[in-house]
Amino acid sequence: MNGRSRRAVSVLGIAVAGIAVALTGCTSPASTLQEEPVTLASGLQSPWSVVVLDDGGALISQRDDGTVLERTASGELRTAGTVPGVVSGGEAGLNGLAVREIDGVRWLYAYHATGDDNRVVRMPLTGDHGALELDADAVEDVVTGIPRAANHDGGRIAFGPDGMLYIGTGDAGQRERARDRDYLGGKILRVTPTGDPAPGNPFGTRVYSLGHRNVQGLAWDESGTLWASEFGQDTWDELNRIEPGGDYGWPDHEGRAGAADAIDPVAVWKPADASPSGIAMVDGTLFIAALRGERVWTFDPSRPDEEPWEAAFTEEYGRVRDVAAGPEGGLWLLTSNTDGRGQPREGDDRLVQPAFPEG
Missing domain, CATH: 2.120.10.30 (TolB, C-terminal domain)
Structure with a gap:
């Protein structure tokens, strides 16, 4: 894991720790942190x-x-x-x-x-x-x-x-x-x-x-x-x-x-x-959602002189x-794979709550 990826895990881990506190006792799939991603909607078209x-x-x-x-x-x-x-x-x-x-x-x-x-x-x-x-x-x-x-x-x-x-x-x-x-x-x-x-x-x-x-x-x-x-x-x-x-x-x-x-x-x-x-x-x-990059970048606005770093769910x-x-306080992603640019990925386009790394 490179330095930027390690920084991503660190930052996301901090965010997840805060989210986990807020979600204690919450059972909604859209807001429960777990090891696997949660598909909130599938079969979407562009x-x-x-x-x-x-x-x-x-x-x-x-x-x-x-x-x-x-x-x-x-x-x-x-x-x-x-x-x-x-x-x-x-x-x-x-x-x-x-x-x-x-x-x-x-x-x-x-x-x-x-x-x-x-x-x-x-x-x-x-x-x-x-x-x-x-x-x-x-x-x-x-x-x-x-x-x-x-x-x-x-x-x-x-x-x-x-x-x-x-x-x-x-x-x-x-x-x-x-x-x-x-x-x-x-x-x-x-x-x-x-x-x-x-x-x-x-x-x-x-x-x-x-x-x-x-x-x-x-x-x-x-x-x-x-x-x-x-x-x-x-x-x-x-x-x-x-x-x-x-x-x-x-x-x-x-x-x-x-x-x-x-x-x-x-x-x-x-x-x-x-x-x-x-x-x-x-x-x-x-x-920050990324299309060609097939990833999500993160950025800390309180430290604008530092470069963004790559989030853990790359590709x-x-x-x-x-x-x-x-x-x-969770994060939702909307994918865009079936819009005619290349072969659709298995599972089609969806709204998903990603799996965060452990904090």
Whole structure:
């Protein structure tokens, strides 16, 4: 075991020790630590995003068919509905999900592609847990006109601690416009729940940060700092600490350039080791899903000058598309192996709680 892997086991062991204390007496399979991984849902088709619900269930987006699945707290997998207007192709389709209750109405927010653009919509999420339904007849546009292409479509959305909606977009192949404040591609957008530019945005528009190639993950640490994972091109993938109005340099800079006109990433990887996707903060540790790398990287935001280290479940689950903080402080992984890129792994795509190393 190399030094980085030993560090991974150490950090994960600390996290698991804390989780185990919280889970004493808990018998739910989704939150019980054990030696073997627990499959929470299987038979998924091109899953892209998982949102954990307050009852211990989850919603999962399927990119290619626009379906939103509910994994109930009891373990059932059912269809909650289909987001209307989804036109999939390449990396575009139904991507990120977020859930927010506003004035007594529970809304499902979805980032998806149409034939012309990427957009964020919302619709009421009705019914009780275990029987949730999308009210597709009441869909509302939140942000439209996000550029769409076969690749570099972004797609991650999340509500921040400030109650605003953050949207990660890709440059949609128009790399020269990623630093253009008037172009919605290659950005992190920050909007109100109805899609207006959020108060306090640096340019008075929806744009919060710029100079991104393809934002894939959004998460906040305990201090309220926003972190974002990003696909690089051929040399470096990135983990960035996001500052309001920050310019992250793409396409003029990739990785740590030390340039005066851009903010350097805090961490970088070779694409073969990462291709980072969704990220999640669990018990003070940032977990970063990796597609090509077929692993999950971990990062301690309180020690940003140290490199990330590899988590213990390297290559156990194949391509990892998303990670989420599960109930009671656990970690959930969403795999992405059956999306047409190579041969599906045995067991198909699934939502799983991984087996942690002993602390």
